[in-house]
Amino acid sequence: MSGRLSIIHSKGSLDWAYPTFILASTAAAMDQEVELFFTMYGLECVRHHTEHLRVSPLSNPAMPVRFPIGPAGFQKVDWRPWLPNLVLSLPGMERLATWGFKRTLQQQGQLPFDELRALCLELGVRFTVCQMSVDLMGLTEKDFIEGVQFAGAASYLAASPQQQALFV
Amino acid sequence: MMELDCTALACPMPVIKLKKALSQYPEQQVFCLSLRDRGGLRDIPAFCQHQGLGCELVSEESVLVFKVVRPMESLK
Numbered sequence: 001m002s003g004r005l006s007i008i009h010s011k012g013s014l015d016w017a018y019p020t021f022i023l024a025s026t027a028a029a030m031d032q033e034v035e036l037f038f039t040m041y042g043l044e045c046v047r048h049h050t051e052h053l054r055v056s057p058l059s060n061p062a063m064p065v066r067f068p069i070g071p072a073g074f075q076k077v078d079w080r081p082w083l084p085n086l087v088l089s090l091p092g093m094e095r096l097a098t099w100g101f102k103r104t105l106q107q108q109g110q111l112p113f114d115e116l117r118a119l120c121l122e123l124g125v126r127f128t129v130c131q132m133s134v135d136l137m138g139l140t141e142k143d144f145i146e147g148v149q150f151a152g153a154a155s156y157l158a159a160s161p162q163q164q165a166l167f168v
Numbered sequence: 169m170m171e172l173d174c175t176a177l178a179c180p181m182p183v184i185k186l187k188k189a190l191s192q193y194p195e196q197q198v199f200c201l202s203l204r205d206r207g208g209l210r211d212i213p214a215f216c217q218h219q220g221l222g223c224e225l226v227s228e229e230s231v232l233v234f235k236v237v238r239p240m241e242s243l244k
Contacts, residue, residue: 002218026180029187030218109178109204119184 004033006160008167012041014053014098014113015060018105020045020168021116028123036120037156038148039130042168043137046127046144050113054098058088068103121147128156170196174203175231182208183215186236190219199236200226208232216240 005027009020020036027034038046044053057063057080064078065088087093102112111119121127127148134140134150141150172189174182182203189199201212209225212234216223222243227233237243 022180026183029180029184030215105178109176109181111181123184 002031003027004035004161004164006035006037006156006165008037008039008156008165009042009045010038010040011168012044012053013055013059014050014101015055015063016168017045017053017113018110018116020166021113021120023166024125025116025120025123028120028125034120034123034125035128035156035159036125037128037130037160039133040136043129043133043139043144045113045117046129046148047139048143048145050117053113054094055101056094057097058085058093063097065097066100066104068100068107117145126159128159130156169198169200169235172199172201174201174205177203177205179205179207179211183211186212186215187219190221190238197238197242201234201236202231203234204231206232208234212236 005023007020007024009017011017024034024036044050055063057065063080065080065083066078067075069075106112129144129148129150131150131152170189170193172185174185177185182201182205186199186201189196203212205211209228209232212232213223213225216236217240220238220240222237222240224235224243225232226235
């Protein structure tokens with residue numbers, strides 16, 4: 001093994017799931033021992049169904065709003081500066097943003113999230129789910145994919161590198 | 169030489185495909201990796217150095233082409 005990577009993942013949105021799983025898979029490919037610790041809303045990333053992982057432009061002020069379809073010039077336009085937040089809060093906007101995000105990822109050759117997650121497991125990335133968060137969210141072990149382990153903060157700290165951790 | 173076409177794939181897939189090919193075909197000495205992800209300009213050499221592989225940028229057009237050989241010393 002050449003090094004270890006440990007990431008605490010606490011976000012329950014699709015956009016934030018990508019950096020964690022991309023780093024994890026790359027580190028595993030580089031023979032690192034990788035530990036992902038899922039806590040709070042990050043639990044959503046390790047459940048059977050991932051459709052509820054969405055993107056919300058409302059809570060991401062820096063997120064550009066572009067349409068992934070139509071003529072190339074049209075696709076380049078960032079509508080964000082002209083869209084009041086009130087519009088972004090309308091029903092269906094989160095679904096629309098999520099659809100656009102997934103479509104853009106696909107156009108750029110990125111894997112769908114489920115496949116990226118399966119790839120991480122295949123490469124030997126260890127998934128640990130925070131038991132306290134499971135209880136807090138009213139979930140049970142049955143709600144999670146196979147291959148995850150359930151533990152608390154002490155197990156994470158015992159298994160993580162001494163001098164490095166990322167928090168997403 | 170084994171061709172690895174990653175032109176339709178984004179980060180981190182080119183690195184992962186290369187890694188998988190390396191372990192799947194232990195007899196294979198030379199790989200030709202093509203990708204469009206510009207991050208690969210630094211990523212692929214970094215990965216290769218880390219893994220003790222030789223790496224040479226063959227083409228830098230819109231498609232990046234790397235020749236990857238093992239072990240590192242066999243790259244002339």
